[in-house]
Amino acid sequence: MTTRTRKLLDKSFTAIAYSSLALMAAAVAVFLLPIIINGSNAFIFDATVEHEKFLCENLDYDETASIKERVGRSQAARAPLYEMFNKFEYSGLSAQIERSINATRAEALKKISESGEEMSRIVSLPREKRKAAADAFSAEIWKSYIAEVDRMVKSAHSDGTSFSLAEILSLQKDGISDLCKESIAKAGKFGFSQRNLLRRALTTDVTAILTERKESLRRENAAYETFKRGVSELLGPETDAEKESLKLTRQKYGQPRMDLAREVFKNSIEQITIHDRDENGNEISTRVKTEEFFKGTPVEKMFSYIKKNFDAMMQPHYTVYLGFFFDNPYDSNIFGGIWPMILGTFYLTVGAMLIAAPLGIIAAIYFAEYAANNSFVSFLRVCVGTLAGVPSIVFGLFGLAFLINTLKVSESKSVLAGSITLALLILPTIIRSCEEALKSVPNSYREAALGLGAGKWKAICTVILPSALPAMLTGIIISMGRAAGETAPIIFTAATSTGAALAITEIFTQATPALPWNIYNICSEHEMAERVAHVQYGMVLTLIAIVLSLNFAAIWLRARMQKRTRV
């Protein structure tokens, strides 16, 4: 091979190595970047005034002047909206409206009782002409009544008060048949079938019209209720009294984040779902645009007010919420932070380490320094290897069946049981890495120590272990990362989806939330998973940060200790 081809080969190998490194870095970036970006969104985000209200009222955050000011401004911006709501639902005018409608109704009824001759004429008409005449008569009678009803609805709409109209119309509709009966009786003497005929002719149309008006108002009211629920989802309850009566934290506060607020605006305010019945009486729900559905009603004004004053009502501002890591979660993680999960992960990991590291190191010392090459030792090695290959869910089941049900290390799930299970899971890895570390200690160290009159155990303690320590620690710390991220072993033995941060004394008896399990839980079991997307990412980022920092700690430690022990 000539020098030139050798150089060329050298260079191409270097190029391949570098490009594969770059590829790996890119892959990691593609994987990590979204998590980092979305995850940091959990604690650096565009907050609303509701976020601060929650913190001050539940987590003893200081209510600073600027917070007070923002709360004040948001209240000022919301006041007109609540005003509109109140007006819409105002029923003080209903008596007056009813009176005014009743007056026209009385007129109409009076007209009926005075039209005895006209009605006798109609009933004596031949059958085919009778219907048209009756309808015309009826229309004439009710014309001004219907006009009055429509006028009332219109004026209420333009006034902003409309909620009670549907009820009024409903009463009107119910009463009309009996009233007609009375008036017909007053008008003159008709036979039974004639009376019925007249009554039917006089009530059918007007009842239908009233029903139609009433139904449309009812629909409008129902839709208004939906719309208002959307608004209270966005802003929270209006008054403190209302807030007291609500149970869930998510109902007590509006949206704490602008992204969620916009989402709520889009889904529950800008468009709403209305429920209706089709001709067969089946319930159907349809999505409608608020602006179009409520055209001409007071709700249209409310909507455009919200749209225009959205920012003023929410008071958005960028905030860094470090409490995400140190606060307790509230209402299934919709509010607050993830401290119990972080602490639980910490307990489980450190617990597993405290159990697995000594056992693993002792076993590794046995394998590397003492074990003879016989079949029993080979069998042990196979056992360790097999243990390393057992799926983690099996460890979880083992922990439940053996540790909890048989040995009863705790009543039910506990950090202790979880730690032991995790310890068993990582034990093979620790044994292996420690054994490798011990085996990589040069034999000359052993010879030197023994040659100076050290016993075997002394040589191990004074020379071999210290030399193997960096590599052993590396292995142990990487196993620690594995333990921190394992989900399956803790499902049955330690993890609970909700719960407070545990005190150190409770770890022997209590189950704990932990990041890996809660990530699964919050992503797939949460009833409002899309509302806690930021928490999902935040948890994932935290877990990755823990595992990565453990790995980096291992690298750093090895580099540091190697500098001390090698040339």
Next chain:
Amino acid sequence: MNATLEIEKKKHSNIMKESPEANPKSGPGNIVEASGFSVYYGKFHAVKNVSLGLERGKVTAIIGPSGCGKSTFLRCINRMNDLVEGCKTTGLLALEGIDIYHPRLDVVELRRRVGMVFQRPNPFPKSIYDNVAYGVRLKGAIRKSELDDIVEMSLRRAALWDEVKDRLNANAIGMSGGQQQRLCIARALAISPEVLLMDEPCSALDPKSTARIEDLIAELAGEYTIAIVTHNMQQAARVSDFTAFFYEGNLVEFGETKIIFTNPKNKATNDYITGRFG
């Protein structure tokens, strides 16, 4: 011999084993005594029926071509070969009349009495001071001032004191190869062994360091019994009082260095020392 045995019997009553047959070459001056000693690595017969004695206070050189079993024999004297799996010995090897391979012998005690310096310097990754103090501390608790004295004396003996006295706490790994080897010698001397085994102590060193170590051996002779394996004929001739020539596991010739180098009885010995093979 019998007188020595009696004394030793009192000191190490449980580890004594009387040598079954008198060794023709043994004399009262021999501290280490091999007779009919063989070593096997599994089925491989590495040292074959060797009988020789190391005279107290003298330097014995072991020479021979590569693979002839020099190291194997040397390492047997402080049972370093226990570390090698499948290594078996037959015959007798005794230190002051005590059977080295007696099952109840305290190996730790043996190794304190028979120190070893290896071919490649192997200081611990610890400070210079800790390296020298290592063996002393193993013996038991000792006062700091006493330990300081031992460390200084050992380093002085190994002709290293002047070079390292200002950096006793520096890591031994940072020293030069020659310094490291002298440190290993100092480390071995610190526990004041009776016998010092050196397996090619200079093979990794430059001529200057080699010369220093040779001077050191000359100084130590008399006080210590030294066995040194070397491939360097001049070195063997310079430093040793006796020379043993091994060939394919056999002890071919053993005698005073002057005689071996000037008038070897065996033709193979002659060929080897004159550089005709090996």
